[in-house]
Amino acid sequence: MSNIQDEYINKHVSAAQITNTIRLSRFFLVSIVIVSLYIYCIYQFYFAKPSFYLNLWFISTVLFCCLSLLITSIHFKPRNFSLKHAHRWLQFQFLATGSFIGVGIALIYYYLPQYNHDFNQVHGLMLSALLLIVSQAFALTFLTQRLNYFCLAFIPAILPYLASQFIAADTSNYLFHLTINFALIVILLCANTSSRIHQRISALYCKNNRLVKNAEQQVLWTDELCQQLKTEINKSKEIELQLQLNNQLLEQKVKERTFDLAKMNTDLENQQQNLVLAHEIAGLRPWDWNIKDREILITNSKQQKTLKALKQHQHQLQNIIHSDDVEHFKFSMKQHLRGRSNLYEATYRIQNSLGKWKWVHDIGRVISRDPINQKALRMVGIRRDIQQERTDQERLKLAASVLKQASEGIFILDEQLCYIDVNPFYEKLTNFSQEKIIGKHLFDITANHKSQQRNDHYSIINQLLKTGEYDGEMNEKFLSGKELTVWMHINAITDEQNRVTHYIGIVSDLTERKLQEQRLSYLENYDPLTDLPNRFYYNYQLHQYLVSQKDSIQQLAVIRLNIDRFRPLNEFLSNSGGDELLRQVAQRLRLTNAEALFVAHLNGDDFAIVYEISHIRPSIQQHCERISQAFSLPFTIFDQEHIITLSMGIAFYPENGRQLDYLNNCAEQGLTEAKNLGGNTIRYYSNKNTALLEQGIYLERDLRLAINNNELIVYYQPKINFSDQNIYGFEALVRWNHPTKGIIPPNSFIPLAERTSLISDIGRIVIQQTAKQIRHWNDLGFNNICVSVNVVAQQLQRGQLLEDLDYAIQTYQISGSSLELEITESSLLENSITVKNLLDEIKERKINISLDDFGTGYSSLSYLADFPIDILKIDRSFISKIGENKQEAIVSAMIAMGKAMGMMVVAEGIETQQQLQYLQDLKCDIAQGFLFSKPLPESEATIFLEQHRLIPSQV
Structure with missing residues (x-):
């Protein structure tokens, strides 16, 4: 008995040690994280040189401790874990933790003094000793439930110190080693003592619990004995009373039993009548074959029983069973009588009194066999008329065949409008197999992306649920990709209580008919x-x-x-x-x-x-x-x-x-x-004319008059050098000085002019006025001013541009380098060879060619290589979006490309200092925009030039 008790106490103590250690291990892991963080922060704060290995050790230690905390919290919840698994997990966890501490001590003690000269040997001794002593103090506090748990964390941690005393004996630190060795021995002794104390406390706790339980059990047993004694006394009194009552009850029960027997007899008679009625309704005819006496009791259609001799019955069967079914009948009967089948069952045809054949289902079983030779002694069974069932089955097969062979799609839905059956033609219509359709909702196999389709489907479903019927034409696109025009007819099927049980749908493909209608409509229209x-x-x-x-x-x-x-x-x-x-x-x-x-x-x-x-x-x-x-x-x-x-x-x-x-x-x-x-x-x-026609015609007429009456004037917008902020030149921009409407901007009449020959006349006027203004500025001492003029595709293709340029240069005696032609990318698309030859001739006159609005047109880089382009002009749409990463990348790429190809780069539409600074950082050449000046008339442009006379005159 003592051995059993000791074994129980030992098991309890072991379980208590593992359970307590699981609970305390969380505090130990948190303590290790704190001391590791403390030492890591001390090193990072006082010794600035970072260490990869120290960082790796710190991160690995923290990650391992956090992961261990997570696993312990999830997999080892209180009273919900295996002690064996918990014990192995604790051993692994403490061994790994001690190893991490040992690695940290080795790094601090051996590696850091060699890696960081500011971190000397004394620092290493202090920090490593701190890590060792503090971690082992925590281990002594939390891990002494079992001594082996403490040792698993203690031994790997002290290995670097023990190894240091043998590998690199330093006489200067012998006192330190003696001190640490003594402290470690004391810690180990304390751990052993603490472990024994915990073990004794657990044992005492177990014994006390056991004594308490025994005392409680003794009290319960005493109460039960007292209660049993009272019960026995009461029983003895009750027995006396019971004996008196039993005589009375016995008489009463005899009377009740007699009454119950009479009632049971009545119930049996009623059940017999019910059974006869059930057999009659179901068409069942029981038979009872006494094989031993060679007699058979059969029941006719009127549920009248007749006892016949076996030979007479067999002779009658042979006359009424269909000749094709006799062998099957005999084989099934012999198989069961010989014990080769558990049940006799046969389906055959018999001839009724009217000479018609009908199907019957005969089923029976041997209920008595000779215990010696296992020969059948008695057999009972039931014969059932299944002619109507066979007829119904044939009809069902015929209906299924019609369903499969039908040239229209047919489907059956349950009361929730989900598919339960479809015919092959419906599979062909939808291009889905039956397996992919069954179970899905009516319109789950169709596309419902458009709101109109969803509304149509919702309307159909509401009509079905409300009226139980839908009939209409639909254009459906199935998820298989097939799109059809169909006529769908759906009817609800109800039960005896007028509740909807199913829906039957018939779908006709109208696609070909619609195509025929479209063909007829086409021929008609x-x-x-x-x-x-x-x-x-x-x-x-x-x-x-x-x-x-x-x-x-x-x-x-x-x-x-x-x-x-x-x-x-x-x-x-x-x-x-x-x-x-x-x-x-x-x-x-x-x-x-x-x-x-x-x-x-x-x-x-x-x-x-x-x-x-x-x-x-x-x-x-x-x-x-x-x-x-x-x-x-x-x-x-x-x-x-x-x-x-x-x-x-x-x-x-x-x-x-x-x-x-x-x-x-x-x-x-x-x-x-x-x-x-x-x-x-x-x-x-x-x-x-209508108002719209009058506007177009009168505008064209007025524009022709404006050309003849010299109402077109040129404004000039300054261009500034990024490098020295000097004026590089101007861009010539045409304006219409209407006698009654004032200054009309170009976007009101240039589109009309481009659709007629007027744009060439306007271009000629701008070139002449620009050349005249350059001559005026040259006379004032501004000899290196360059003015750009916009040229459209029509001017390049009409063949008069060279004549206009030559006339302007010769008339006003200006240099071709004073002019610059701005050509859009779209102008270079048509007749590219002719345009290239024309541009080559323009270049022979020293006139610069600028590619205007670069990046907004077709942006074919081949233009930059194939055509003689000197200047790349970045459109204002890109400049206005500086500040957006993608747009800045595009502008940067344009400037870099222009620079790489030896071109001058002009940025138009500059309106903010941010845009100016960004472009200046990219070393853009020329700036133009409202930040410097809006387009100015001739006189104001001259004043602007005089006020910014920074260009050295070359007289």
Whole structure:
């Protein structure tokens, strides 16, 4: 008994030691982190030279301690861990911690005095001793529940000191080593003593608990004995009373048992009737075969039992069982009688009294066998009429076959509108297999990205849930990528209580029918010769624009076009040639009028175009001029070129009419007037132009008058050298000094001028006035002023630019180096070889060439290499966004590229000091912008030049 008690105490003490150590190990790990941090901070604060190995040791120690704390907290929660696993974990944890302490002592004691000369041997001894003594003091405090836990942390930590006494014996530190050795021995002795004390305390605690439990158990046993004694006394009294009552109860129970037997007999009779009724309803006919006596008790269709001899019954079976099923019946019966199957079961056909065959299911089992030879003695079974079931199964198979062979998609949903079955055609429609559809919601297999689709699906689901039926056409895009037009019909299936149990859907693919309808619609609405809308569709669509969309489209222009002298030309070309001409005319009209709302072929050589009039679109006059210009090119018919001209009549909505027929008549009258004038002209229905047309025509007229009346003047915006802040020159900018409207900025009239030949006239005026102003400044002593002039693509391509430059240079006797031509990237796109030759000739006159708005156009770097470009001008759109990393990177790259290619770099649009400083740091050459000055007229530009006379005159 003593050995058992000692074993129990030892187990309890061991468990208590592990449990307490798990709890105290957290404090030990936190203490190690604190002392490591303290020593690391002392070194970093007093000894500035960082050490990689010390950093690595500190980080590794802290990470290990934190990870150990985390693992201990998660995996070793109180009363929820294995003592064996906890013991192994504590051993590993303390051994690793002691090893980290030992490595730290070795680093401090051996490595740091050699690595950092400011950190001498004494410092190493002090810090390493601090780490050792403090860590072991914490270990003595928290790890002495078991001596081996303390030793696992103690021994690796003192190894560097022990090794130092044998590896590098330093006589100067012998007293230190003696002191430390003595302290370590004392710590070890204290740990041993503390461990014994903890062990004794745990043992005493276990014994006290055991004594308390024993005392409590004795008290319980005493109470139970007293209670049992009282119970026995009460029982003896109750037995006397019970004996008296038993006689009375026995008599009562005899009466009750008699009554219960009578009731049970009644219940058995009722159950017998219920069983007979159940057999009759279910079509079951029980039979009982007494094999030993060779008799069988069978039940007929009226549930009447008949006892027959076995031979008589067998003879009857052979007459009524179908000949194809006799062998199966006999085989199944023999297999069960011989004990080869647990149950006899056979399905066969029998002939009824009317001579018709019906299916029955016969099932039975041997319930009694001879205990010696295991021969069957008695067998019972039931025969059931399954003719209706077989008929229903055939119908189900037929229905399933129809479902699979149907040429329409069919699906079945549950009450939650989730798929439970689909037929193969629906799989083909959706391009999804059945496995990927089953279980998903009705519209989970369709794309629901667009709000219109989501609204349609939501409306269908609401209608199904509300009315139980949906029937309609849908355009569906499935997640498989297949897009179809379908007709979907869904009906709800309800039970006896009118509750919805399922939904059945039928889906028809209307895609091909829609394509056929589109083909028919095309043949009905389009002219097959020209592939343009015909007169019917033209009238319908124009009516829609006039009525249905009049709130969104405020103004329309209807242009009626007719080929001049088409009839004689058609007779000359023959019918096939005339048809080819109409096809080419239609193609050219289509390409020329891409912005038109409508281009139609009404009949013969009669065409119509419908335009929307808007302030952001070109005028109708410009559209018509573009059409005329397009038709100035010849048409090639049968390898012969023919020049075709058009007559055009124009009517405007709503000025000339609001009804379809009236508006067409107005355009027709305009066309008739144009034809009467000999063709190749444009006529409007009314002599009064619309406000939009009047604005375009009058602006062009006024601009021509301005050129003739010398109303165009030139403003000059200064350019500043980054290097010395001197004036490099100016950029010439044209302005319109209108006699009544004052100064008009260029963005109001330059776009119109670029669409006509006026831009070349304006460019010529700017070159002449700039040359004249340079001459004036040269006379004032500013000989090295360079003025840049903007040149557009039309000036490069018309072939008059060289003449204009030569005339200006010779007339005003200026140097070509005083001029600079700013050319945009788009100007270099067309006829690049011709433009390059032209620029080479310009360079021969010592005129500088600048690439304007660099980076905003097509930005092909080949222009910089292929064309003789001297100056790269960075557009203001990049300068304005300086301060953004990406934009600064682009500007920096542009300047670096220009510098690398030997070009001068100009930055326009500088408005802030930040932009100026950034560009100056990148060594940009020339600055231009409102930070220095806005564009100035001639007189103010001269004053600005006089006030900043920093350029040394070269007279």
